[in-house]
Amino acid sequence: MARITAGATMSHVPVVGRAIDTDQTGTDYWKPAFAGFEFSKQWIKDNLPDVIFLVYNDHATAFDMKIIPTFGIGCGEEFPPADEGYGPRPVPTVKGAPDLAWHIAQSVIEDEFDLTIINEMKVDHGLTVPLSLMFGKPTEWPCRVIPFPVNVVLYPPPSGKRCYALGKAIRKAVEKFDEDLNVHIWGTGGMSHQLQGPRAGLINREWDKSFLDRLTSDPDALARIPHIEYVREAGSEGIEMVMWLIMRGALGDKVEEVHRHYHVPASNTALGHIILETR
């Protein structure tokens, strides 16, 4: 039987990817941001999953204004890195896990979460930067990945409550899959940041810390945070943290925090990273 054993969250700031691609991670500016991933790189080596279910958002790359799925699931064999205007990132093509992905799609749709099935898609920094943070610069990614894009660009994104419940349905689906697979689920994006308007540059350390604390201790309360609180307290782009609740829902009731890292600034953003293991 497949099982979800751990979750991780991390920001996906595009210049973090650039710093990795151009070997700038040791500069005065970037060193403290990357230092918090040293533990994580060893941890993922020691706990290498077969599949990562990677919850992220597309940034007007695979989806433009023509079609905007609220929840999508990548069921294809592979997902190449996209050209986001600077040329594609020099990272390996992401290999999918189609058997498990199709299985999850059928199961969660039967549980009333109406996913959009995606078989061909390019993936942007939202998906590839988290992989680079955890795996560095390999010639091939060391495990398979199910991309799970969530709309957080067009308001409103799905509610925190909906995301949390979807996570629980994903856990149930994975546990019904016969093959013996170790699955991790990642929730990416965040933390507080605002990229637009005169309020750009907003950071709310206290709110972020409280969110990280409650991710382990009180996810039910996090799931009740209304959209307006994200926008007001964590910035117009901070609302993407609803994606973390999909991860949290999929980890079951009891988790243990094994690592945490918080750093300001990564460009415009508070970088938040946490690793949770199921207990």
Added chain:
Amino acid sequence: MALEKPYGDVPGTTVFDAEMARKGYHLNQFCMSLMKEENRKRFLADQRAYLDEWPMSEEQKLAVLARDYNRMIAAGGNIYFLSKMFATDGKSFQFAAGSMTGMTQEEYAEMMLKGGRSIEGNRYKGEKPNG
């Protein structure tokens, strides 16, 4: 019965909701076209001519030509779509974000290094900003 939009009182913030998405459709799709190298070249070679191929409002076109990101957002632009334009210009997210705050790029970068813009005074319109 109108939709409830509680985010209207957040200062210095435009939420890209259904109304803005409808307004900005062609502006955002124009930005998407810049994902292709040949389009970036054509746009940079003659910006006005390239813009005139799109059914955008004159205000949207002028905002693009002026690279005024606040004006583009007021005209329905979304920052993730607009990022294709500043990528075309070889500019960073921090440059674009900073340009919307009235600060110089250096001042903005310095604010971020010091921990970013404080939430205090920045929750509601009419509050006195505190950093």
